[in-house]
Amino acid sequence: MLAAYIDGTCLCSQVKIRLRTEKLLLESGQIEVKLCHCDVCRKINAGPSFYITEIADSQFTMTNSELVHYFKTSENGQRGFCSHCGTYLFFRDLSTRVYEFNPELFQREYFKFTEEIWCLSKPDYYNFADETLKTDYE
Numbered sequence: 706m707l708a709a710y711i712d713g714t715c716l717c718s719q720v721k722i723r724l725r726t727e728k729l730l731l732e733s734g735q736i737e738v739k740l741c742h743c744d745v746c747r748k749i750n751a752g753p754s755f756y757i758t759e760i761a762d763s764q765f766t767m768t769n770s771e772l773v774h775y776f777k778t779s780e781n782g783q784r785g786f787c788s789h790c791g792t793y794l795f796f797r798d799l800s801t802r803v804y805e806f807n808p809e810l811f812q813r814e815y816f817k818f819t820e821e822i823w824c825l826s827k828p829d830y831y832n833f834a835d836e837t838l839k840t841d842y843e
């Protein structure tokens with residue numbers, strides 16, 4: 706059984722995130738992880754971006770959040786990085802205030818890879834073998 710919280714950090718460990726798992730659990734007890742192939746995600750992360758979706762700001766706490774550097778990547782979207790080590794932390798939707806966290810900050814054994822989005826933007830040089838739901842855009 707998954708704990709009530711999972712803890713994550715950036716590479717230098719100064720930004721710490723504690724995520725409440727309650728509303729994120731699938732029936733299997735795992736947390737769903739999705740993947741975005743869009744041009745921004747691939748450029749910003751040297752490849753498609755895995756993410757844990759739909760996290761409200763009431764579902765997590767962040768330590769040393771003053772170290773987070775924000776960069777606006779679309780009309781309603783902004784990315785957060787650790788300003789010390791450069792680790793990509795999250796996407797944040799400015800209109801809904803929902804976060805999508807980088808799952809690689811956390812303990813990976815709890816995750817299930819379920820969906821790929823922006824598949825029409827995916828370049829031909831890579832493919833994932835996992836059986837996932839594939840969406841053209843968002």
Ligand SMILES: [Zn+2]
Binds near residue numbers: 715788789790
């Ligand atoms: Zn850091």
Ligand SMILES: [Zn+2]
Binds near residue numbers: 744754823
């Ligand atoms: Zn994307």
